[in-house]
Amino acid sequence: MSTAIIGLGNIGSRLAKNLVTGGETIIVAARTPDEAEEVAGDLGRHAEASRVEDAIAKADVIVLAIQFDAIRQFLVTHREALAGKIIVDPSNPIAPDGKGGYRKIIPDEQSSGVLISGLLPDRARLVKAFGTLGAESLEAGANRSPERAVLFYAADDAQAGEVVARLITVSGFSPMRVGGIDQSIRIEVGGDLHEYGAWQAGQRQRGHVARLSGLRTVHQIMEERLTMNTETRTVSTLAELQTAVDDDQVLYIVVSAQIDGVAALRLRPGLALTGIDAHAALRFAPGSDGLQLSADNRVEGLRVATDPDRRAIFNDTRVDGFGRLVLRHLSVVGVVQLLARDSVAGGHVEAHDIDIWAADARGYEERPKGYGVEVVPGVFTLWNQSEDRGVVITADLTGLSAGRAGAPVRGSGIFVGGAGEMGGRVVANRLETGAVHSDGGIAPGTPDRITGGVFVVSGAFVASVHNHGPVTTYGSNDMVLDNWGTVDRWIVDGKVSSHGPSGIGFVNFGSLERLEVNALIETFGQGSRGFNVYTGTVRSAQFERVVTHADGAVGIQISQPVGEIVVRRGIETWGGTGDSLVKGVVVRLAATALSIKPGGSARKIAIAGGLITHGEGVNPLELHGAIDALEVSGGLTAAGGGFATI
Known part of the structure; x- marks a missing residue:
């Protein structure tokens, strides 16, 4: 979905910057075309002035990043054009009081x-968002580490809320829904969840507000709820756990x-489960x-487990x-499987710091198929299987690890996928992994089945x-x-390592704008190539x-x-000619360092x-395709004979 920000003042300009920094392409508009052009020029290629x-x-x-009174008039003026749109309102109903306050x-x-929801055009859906923080905090609080700050939002329509939650994630924050539009007062100035919270006693007439600690993380908010909410239950036995789960009044269970x-x-729905310390665990019965x-x-x-x-x-x-x-800080034995079907x-999925010690996903026989093979799912699987392309799952995935060296x-x-080119989609801002060790257990010589780390x-x-690992x-x-x-x-x-036959360090069939491999790719199995572009596009590697x-x-x-390929410390192969799996067919290949096949080409290598x-x-x-510009320093050496050093 495309996003337009209308109004480029304190909030609009900072939000535009945050979204572009997160890789979102946006449209910006302002009172004058010159103002929009100037902002778009500063933001770069991901921003279009209009x-x-x-x-x-x-x-x-x-996104109507304009004053509250202006929004009301805007909805009247553009009522017909706004029909069916998702409208994001970051406004706060305040104004200067002429005495230095509000x-x-x-x-x-x-x-x-x-009030604004009552003025919406036909089929338009309102989401209250991006107004929880002041402009300075909106800019300074984006992409905090190690844990992101929260931006609250309110929405009656779940799908519209999920769309805006993705934008909040892209902009560098962790989204948290407070409820429907009837709860939006909580995230406006003076509300208990706004950076500038409840109106101070005795200063209300002068319009001053108390500034709260607006930049709070999800974890901090959870801690606040766990200490303040009477609908929390702490459990230490199986009976207490089951009783808490069955009690509709309990919203938070602390193990x-x-x-x-x-x-x-x-x-x-709505139930949260958290551990009190490192000893908290749920071990499920065998089978x-x-x-x-x-x-x-x-x-x-x-x-x-x-x-x-x-x-x-x-x-x-x-x-x-x-x-x-939301899954966070979990140590797991067994498969993590999230399916949209x-x-x-x-919906939206956040998974952060998930360490899967041991798991076996080979028994799950639903497998995507393409390019002559089927893919065995992952021990962490997020898969949108819907045939409806309008079904979108958004995600933010970081710190995913699986297996151990020698114990894959x-x-x-880690497996993230949709239902092909015409079906449901997964749209993720980040997919970040730690160490991953996997073994598909596929019988040698099987031509039509693969796995991926x-x-x-x-x-x-x-x-x-x-x-990262x-x-x-x-x-x-x-x-x-x-x-x-x-x-x-x-x-x-x-480091990227493949030890089995017919593996590949990095293989591309899709669309990849930019690849940066800052570590060694090394393969040890017969027919296991370093880097391969079968189909699709790679702009830069x-x-x-x-x-x-x-x-x-x-080697490659x-x-x-493809576009441009750069290798900083050479390509070296140690083998001769042998079998390798190519798109579901076993063929004979020589261990050439750089091979450009028929149909292959590069702008520059x-x-x-x-x-x-x-x-x-x-x-x-081996050159059967075209290279516009080829630069090789360090020579071409056939150390096994048959070619001299250049």
Whole structure:
């Protein structure tokens, strides 16, 4: 969905900057075209200046970053054009009082959100958002580390709320819904959740407000609720846990011990489950699944364990949407599986710092298919299976780890996907991983099945993928990093290693704008290539170094047009000719350092450190396509014979 910001004052300009910084493409409009052009020019290629009327026509989401009184008139003037749009209102119903303070310009018990909702055009949907913080905090609080600050929002329409929640995430904050528009007074100036909270006693007539600690994290808010809310229950036994889950008045369950022998447990909508300390754990009975989420659930600070091949955390697909599912600071044995299918028609998922010690996803037989193969799902799977392209799951995923060195999880590692090019989509701002170790357990020679350490599947759209830790695969047909989806930027800071036959360090079938591999890619299995572009597009790719050790293991293979490829410390192969899996077919390949296949081309390839092969009769360079500019420093060396150093 496209977004327009109308009004480029203190709030509008800062919000535009935050969204562009997060990679969102936006339309900006202001009182004059010159003002919009100036702001768009400062923001760069992700911002387009437009007249107000054109911005409304082009965009699906309209952020009205203008004064409260101006919004009311704006809705009248542009009523017809705004029909069917998502309208975002960050306004606060205050004005200067002429004495250095502010006054509320509507009755104390009223909110601007409720009043504006009554003025909406047909089919328009209102979301109250981006007005919780003052302009300075909106700018300074974005992308805080290690945990993001919260921006509250209110919405009656769940899907509209999810769309705006994604924008809040892109802008550098953690979104939290407070309820419907009738709750918007809480997030306006003077409300208990606004940075400038309740009107100070004795100063109300002068219009002063008390500034609260507006930049709060989700964790801090949860702590506040756990200490203040009487609907919290602390449990340490199986009986106490079940009683709390069954009690509709309980909103927060605090686990204060290790609880063993738990049967599969469903969390009703809105229920949160948190551990009190590092000892808090839920260990489920043998043969049992674990926690079933419904909608608007939060699970954090827990150890959750089932049998490795069971679902430790999964979702009820009979509900009409995820709402907002939050998983944070979890240590898991078993599969984490979140599926959008059946009745699920949307939602948002946040998963942060999830460490899956052991799991086996090979028994889950629903598998995406394409390019002559099927993909085994991951031990962490977020998969939109809906055939309806209008079903969108948004996500923010960081700190996902799986397996241990020498003790990999079975199946794929981290799996994020939609339902292909024409079906439901997953739209993620971030997909960030720690260490991932996986083994698909595929029998050698199987031509039509693969796995991936980190796999972005068709129908997934990810702004940024970042592998902070090493990603290692151990089995046959195990891709280490695989893209079938659409990724703006993929950064690899941990070593990429493949130990099984017919694996690939990084393989692309989708659309990838920019790839930065700042660590070694190294493969050890027969036919295991370093980097391969089968189809799709790669605009720019940078590599530290690529090394392969076995027969048929090409260093870099290009079968489609690509942009620029840079290798900083050379490509080196140690094998000869051998079998390798290519799009579901086993073929014979020589371990060429750089291979440009028929149909492959590159605008520019620059390699420092040379192209070196050690297999007998293996050429360093195979060129059946076109390269506009080729630069190789360090020479082309066939150390196994048949080619001299240049």
